[in-house]
Amino acid sequence: MKQKIAFALLMGIITTCIISFTLVSVNVGYGPLFLKIWLRSWAIAYCVAVPAILIIGPRVEQMVGRMFRKGSV
Numbered sequence: 001m002k003q004k005i006a007f008a009l010l011m012g013i014i015t016t017c018i019i020s021f022t023l024v025s026v027n028v029g030y031g032p033l034f035l036k037i038w039l040r041s042w043a044i045a046y047c048v049a050v051p052a053i054l055i056i057g058p059r060v061e062q063m064v065g066r067m068f069r070k071g072s073v
Helices: 002-028 034-072
Strands: none
Touching: 002 034
């Protein structure tokens, strides 16, 4: 379980950082408030993503497992 939590925390940091940076860059541009807006957006996205990864992740793993079991028969 510790490994899954560590994975969710790290994956959350990486994905939310990339996505929030990209979306703020496209929608707001690189003005004087960019860093403030981006960090706020990143924090909100991170708070949503980590629980989602922990809750949805195991179900996605099960679905992928079923897909590959069916495909190999």
